[in-house]
Amino acid sequence: MTVSGHKLDWTRASLLLALASLALHALANGHYGFFRDELYFIICGDHPAWGYVDQPPIVPLLASWTHALTGDNLWAFRILPALAMTATVALTAEFVRLIGGGRFAQWLAGLCVLLAPIFLILGVLFFTDMFQALTWLGLVWVMVRLEQTGDERWWLAFGVIAGFSLETKYMIAFFLVALAVGLLATPQRKSLLRPWVYLGALVAAVIVLPNVLWQQAHGWPFIALGEAGANGKNLAMSPIAYFEQQFLQVGPLAMVVALCGLWAGAALPKLMTARAVAIAWLVLFVVFVAWHGKPYYLLSIYPALLAFGAARIEQWLGNAMARRAVLAGVVVLGALIAPLTLPILPVDTFVHYEKGIGFTPSVGERSETGALPQYYADMFGWPEMAAKVAAVYWSLPPRDRARAVFFGNNYGEAAAIDVFGRRLGLPQAISGHNNYYLWGPRDHDGSVVIIIGGSRKHYADLFRSFEIAGRIDTQYAMPYETNQPIYVLRGMKMPLKDYWPELKSYQ
Numbered sequence: 391m392t393v394s395g396h397k398l399d400w401t402r403a404s405l406l407l408a409l410a411s412l413a414l415h416a417l418a419n420g421h422y423g424f425f426r427d428e429l430y431f432i433i434c435g436d437h438p439a440w441g442y443v444d445q446p447p448i449v450p451l452l453a454s455w456t457h458a459l460t461g462d463n464l465w466a467f468r469i470l471p472a473l474a475m476t477a478t479v480a481l482t483a484e485f486v487r488l489i490g491g492g493r494f495a496q497w498l499a500g501l502c503v504l505l506a507p508i509f510l511i512l513g514v515l516f517f518t519d520m521f522q523a524l525t526w527l528g529l530v531w532v533m534v535r536l537e538q539t540g541d542e543r544w545w546l547a548f549g550v551i552a553g554f555s556l557e558t559k560y561m562i563a564f565f566l567v568a569l570a571v572g573l574l575a576t577p578q579r580k581s582l583l584r585p586w587v588y589l590g591a592l593v594a595a596v597i598v599l600p601n602v603l604w605q606q607a608h609g610w611p612f613i614a615l616g617e618a619g620a621n622g623k624n625l626a627m628s629p630i631a632y633f634e635q636q637f638l639q640v641g642p643l644a645m646v647v648a649l650c651g652l653w654a655g656a657a658l659p660k661l662m663t664a665r666a667v668a669i670a671w672l673v674l675f676v677v678f679v680a681w682h683g684k685p686y687y688l689l690s691i692y693p694a695l696l697a698f699g700a701a702r703i704e705q706w707l708g709n710a711m712a713r714r715a716v717l718a719g720v721v722v723l724g725a726l727i728a729p730l731t732l733p734i735l736p737v738d739t740f741v742h743y744e745k746g747i748g749f750t751p752s753v754g755e756r757s758e759t760g761a762l763p764q765y766y767a768d769m770f771g772w773p774e775m776a777a778k779v780a781a782v783y784w785s786l787p788p789r790d791r792a793r794a795v796f797f798g799n800n801y802g803e804a805a806a807i808d809v810f811g812r813r814l815g816l817p818q819a820i821s822g823h824n825n826y827y828l829w830g831p832r833d834h835d836g837s838v839v840i841i842i843g844g845s846r847k848h849y850a851d852l853f854r855s856f857e858i859a860g861r862i863d864t865q866y867a868m869p870y871e872t873n874q875p876i877y878v879l880r881g882m883k884m885p886l887k888d889y890w891p892e893l894k895s896y897q
Contacts, residue, residue, distance in 0.1 A: 403496035404483035411479045411504050414732070415472035415513050420465030421733040422769040424809070426802035428467070428516045429772060432457045433805045434825055441604035443611040443824040443896060446557045449518045456516070457809075471520040475513030478524045479504045482693045485531055489661060491701035494713045499693075499700035501717060502644035505724025508689045511731040511765060518559040519686070525555035526565055526690040527697075533569075533663045537578060542586035549590030553597025560612065561687060568673035572666030608828065611896055615824070618897040626682045632675070635685035640692055641727060643720050648692050651699030664698045671695065733766065737866060740766070760869045768802065771864030771871055775803065775842070776810035782840055782859045782876050783816055790880070794838040795819070800895075801826055803842060803871070822893025831890055836882030843874035852889075854881030 399405070434442050435454025441447055452470060460466035483500035491499070503509055503523075512519050528551045536544040555562040573579055581587045605612055627635070637645045655668025671691055678687050707713055729735045729743055741761050760767055779796055786794055796811075798804025798821035807819040820831050839853075842862055849856045860876035882889070 403493055403500055404480040404487075407483055407497070407500040407504055408476050408480040411476040411513065412472060414504075414510075415468075415475065416465075418732045418734040419468040419472055419514050420463075422464075422737065422766065424462075424464060424467075424769065424772060425515050425765070426768040426772075426805070428453065429805035429809050430801045430824075431516060431518075433808045436808075437825075437829065439604065440600040441608075443608070443828065444615050445518050445559065446598075446601045448554075448557045449516070449520070449559070453516050462810075468514060468516060471516050472513050474520045474524055475509060478509070478527065478693060481524065481527055481531070482697055485527060485534075485694070485697045486701055488531065488534060489664075489697065489701055491697070492704055494707075494717075495697075495700040495704040497717055498647065498703065498720065499696045501720045501724070502641065502647055502696045502700070503693050505720065505728065506639070506641050506644050506692070507727050507731040508639040508686050510728060512689075514731075514733065515765075519561075519689075521555060521558045522561060522690040523693050525551050525558075525562060527693040529555075529562075529565070529569070530663060530667055530694040533578070533666070534661060536581075537661055537663050542581060542584050545581065545586040545590030546593060547590075549593030550597070552590075553594035556594065556598040557601060561690070564674060564677065564687075565670060565691065568670035568677075569666060571673050572669035575669055576662035576666050578662055578666065611824075614896045625684075627679065627685070629675075629679050632679045632685060636688065639685055639689065641720075641724060643716075643723055644692070644696060647699040647703065648695040649699065650702050651695035651697070654698045654702040659698075667691065667694050667698065730763070731765070733769070737762070737766075737770075760866070760872075762866050764868065767866055767868045771862070771867030772802070772806035773810045774864050775806050775862055775871070776814060776816070778860050778862055778876060779807060779840060779842075780811060780814035780816055782878065785859065786838070786878070790838045790878075793835070794840060794878075795832070795834040796840045797821060798823065798826065799842065799844070822890070823895045824897075827890075827894050827896070831886045834886055836884075836886035836889070837880065839879040839882070841877050841879060843870070844877065849877065849879055852883060853879040854883065856880065 431445075431450045431453035433454075434445075434450035435452070435457075438451060438454075439447060442450060456467055456470060460469075479500055482503045483496040486496045486499050509523065512523070529548055532544050532548045532551065536542065536548075552562065552566060573581075640648060651664070652668045652671060655664035655666075659665050671688070674688055674691065677683070703716075704713075707716065726747075729740055733740075735743060744763075762770070783791060783794060783796070795817055796804070796807045796819045798807065798819050801821060801823045804819035804821035804823070804826050807816055811819070818832055820826065820829070820834060836853075840859075846856070856877050856879045858875045859878045862872055862874045862876060864872045
């Protein structure tokens with residue numbers, strides 16, 4: 391078989407690793423259920439806009455379009471994150487070739503990315519993070535080509551990648567600033583004396599401008615969201631604790647390879663780009679620890695560090711048996727850790743497995759968990775919740791039902807009703823959480839409200855009457871989403887539209 395006149399090498403590390411990644415996610419991605427944020431992204435995309443309170447537009451739009459094509463087929467819905475992570479694995483191996491690494495280095499870096507716990511889960515979930523590792527590595531790739539060729543026009547490609555990435559998640563803005571600091575410490579700062587870097591910046595700015603204007607028009611809600619995370623929602627970690635989380639989320643052996651990548655950038659690197667990336671990692675680490683950033687905020691820089699580290703280890707480790715042992719160690723340890731972030735085991739088996747190894751990764755938030763870690767628990771209970779709410783809704787007298795609306799305490803509850811409640815005849819939900827707040831009360835006056843859980847005293851203050859009409863009880867959901875009563879609240883004492891500003895919750 392030939393591709394563009396060249397014979398396809400079926401033993402190429404990037405190709406075999408890509409096939410392995412795709413096969414792994416094909417086996418795993420259809421298990422459990424839709425994640426809370428996936429449901430929310432679908433609903434956001436159903437309301438096309440240049441931006442949303444908590445993310446740029448591209449991922450919600452893709453989620454909405456994909457769901458429109460695939461329906462509730464979870465495996466088909468998650469094809470895109472599987473492909474994005476497969477591309478990241480393949481590009482990592484090819485990046486090693488670009489910087490001069492041989493087959494061992496390509497396999498080492500590619501396997502580290504393929505089996506890293508955090509990358510496994512990001513190959514499952516339709517998240518704003520699913521393109522980040524790919525685009526961050528793409529920027530480093532462009533910088534290496536710029537350094538190797540001296541062709542300043544590569545800055546245009548840099549701008550396109552940065553602009554696209556900013557339209558999927560704002561996190562790359564931190565990397566761009568940190569990378570700029572790193573570049574100033576290298577001879578590549580000479581680019582600042584030429585026009586192409588500024589043209590690249592202009593390209594990125596033009597791509598992201600509509601979203602920036604949307605944020606400005608809505609009072610910069612994403613800044614409020616970030617402040618909420620830094621001021622209490624996210625766990626405050628010491629530098630040591632944050633560093634430990636890097637080992638847990640990237641994988642112990644993979645993190646050793648990444649540290650070798652940091653060393654490769656610090657100690658007489660063959661490419662100045664490696665030094666810039668090492669400096670960028672240090673800058674980001676300091677900023678995220680100080681800002682109470684979640685441990686996974688650093689994840690997207692690791693494919694590049696793993697590539698630089700694998701290439702350096704290949705130089706140090708010439709013995710064939712030792713190389714095979716290293717690769718085997720990455721595979722074995724990765725396989726042992728994989729069930730913690732890849733939904734491949736039956737849930738009851740997973741609970742026993744997690745208890746057996748005595749380890750639960752942190753998500754970096756202050757939230758109580760149950761039998762399952764948060765990123766698994768948030769895949770359970772949503773269709774059942776919609777069914778229970780629908781039962782309450784249809785049990786109401788016709789006059790009440792005509793005025794009734796479900797109020798979600800958070801976007802997960804509201805989105806579950808909007809996604810799974812459509813075929814059950816439920817009206818669109820309302821909520822004060824994130825973008826649901828901007829969509830408002832949808833002409834509802836508060837005369838009949840269905841809500842899950844909450845304070846009876848609060849309801850007595852706001853409504854003329856309330857009653858328990860059902861109960862949510864899902865074994866594996868997050869604790870605050872299960873074993874909760876379903877209330878029907880009647881006769882809000884003030885118009886809902888007047889009370890709406892009190893319901894605003896950006897977090």
